[in-house]
Amino acid sequence: MAAGQVVDVERRGEHGPALLLIPEAGVRADSWSAFLDRNASRYRMAAVTLRGGAGVEALSRWLDEQKLNRVVIAGQGAGGTLGVALAAKRPDVIAGAVSINGAITSSPGRPSFALDYLAPDRVDLYRSAAAVAPPPDMDQLLRAVTVPVLSLRHVPRGPNVDGAAIRAEWAAELKRAGAPLTVQTAFVDGGEYFLEEFLPEVVDDALERFVRGQEVKDYHKRFPPPQPGAAPCSSDPAFRDFDFWVGDWDVKPAQGPTPPQPMFNRITREERGCLIHEAWNGGGLTGQSFNIFEASRRIWRQFWVDAGGTVHEYWGRWRDGAMRMRGFIRSPRFAAPLPVRLTFFRLGPDTVRQFSETSADGGTTWSTAYDFIYERRK
Known part of the structure; x- marks a missing residue:
């Protein structure tokens, strides 16, 4: 592969404004897949993977090859930095740029990564992404921007977080860099670094407003406080996202012959509703999983272990009508950890589909591991 290439382009949509989506450094285009699926009727979109040190020049060449113009760029982290730099150099092609927690000045800042929710194999990757410094001439590039720019930034949750100080610090940084009036900032209180992963509705709304030329104001994400005397896991409805899976289930492949050994799964709520426990017995295999909703991160985690010594670690959330x-x-x-995607679909009150995919090439391509249909045992 030649250095500095745009690869693995994912496309959606045939109508509306053109969007180019750039992932965080070292992350693939499929990190934008859910956004692409949700917004296919709104925009003409392409999400790209950058390889071999691809930057402004490679993206500029790719845009010319695609004969695209009036494109709005949205990028996560270093992808947002790259988008703003490209907007400064190619205002003839770029109509605007949205940077999601990216460094748009020459100061790298102090990004707050939600490392705790990641599988250990991803932690080093995202730490390296956090260490990616913006170009040394980023201040100069920012001052040269003539198209609208939105810096969408999260304010972490926590008892010692001073949101006012974070806002003041960022305002001072933009002033130091000489940011033009075309640059606006919107903060997301209670957000996470990977906003598209944790608060997709915020990203959808912010991009829609930006593309329409509207002001994007701060987002104040509020989470319901525990009710006096209530169990901690009963006051937040998000703890009930996985309740459709609770029950005794007969399981069979979605397609193909039924295996000779029956498959059964018992899913129960435990620990006053704070834990969903799985006990699998089927196909010659037994195993268990613990499923918990981590309220501070707004994500679901699953930890599975079976009698063969295999361990699965998952994280995700209820999104677009399924647990993903x-x-x-x-x-x-x-020899090495195997990337996996797992999706649960509620097909009805007594039917669930569990679909698993694995990747042998680090997430570039995916193949079906299994596709099960659950029927509630009467």
């Missing part, structure tokens, strides 16, 4: 998770499988049979 991703993670890794570790097994004595594997």
Whole structure:
């Protein structure tokens, strides 16, 4: 592969404004897949993976090859930095740029990564992404921007977080860099670094307003406080996202012959509703999983172990009508952790589909691991 290439382009939509979506450094285009699916009727979109140190020049060449113009760029982290730099150099092609927690000045800042929710294999990747410094001439590029720019920034949750100080610090940084009036900032109180992962509705709304030329104001995400005397996991409805899976289930493949050994799964709520426990017995295999909703991160986690010594770790959330998770499988049979995607669909009050995909090439391509249909045992 030649250095500095745009690869793995994912496209959606045939109508509306053109969007170019750039992921965080070292992350693939499929990190934008859910956004692409949700907004296919609104925009003409392309999400790209950058390889071999691809930057402004490679993206500029790619845009010319695609004969695109009046494009709005949205990028996460270093992808947002790259988008603003490209907007400064190619105002003939770029109509605007949205940077999601990206450094748009020459100061790298102090990004707050939600590392705790990641599988261990991803932590080093995202730490390296956080260490990616903006170009040394980023202040100069920012001052040269003539198209609208939105810096969408999260304010972490926590008892010692001073949101006013974070806002003041950022305002001072933009003033120091000489940011033009075309640059606006919107803060997301209670957000996370990977906003598209944790608060997709905020990203959807902010981009829609920006594309329409409207002001994007701060977002104040509020989470319901515990009710006096109530169990901690009963006051927040998000703890009930996975309740459709609770029950005794007969399981069979969605397609193909039924295996000779029956498959059964018992899913129960435990620990006053704070834990969903799975006990699988089928296909010659037994295993268990713990499923918990981590309220501070607004994500679901699953930890599975079976009698063969295989361990699965997943994280995700209820999104677009399904419980969508991703993670890794570790097994004595594997030389390295295997990337996996896991989705649960509620097909009806008594029917659930569980669909698993794995990737042998680090997430570039995916193949079906299994596709199960659950029927509630009467």
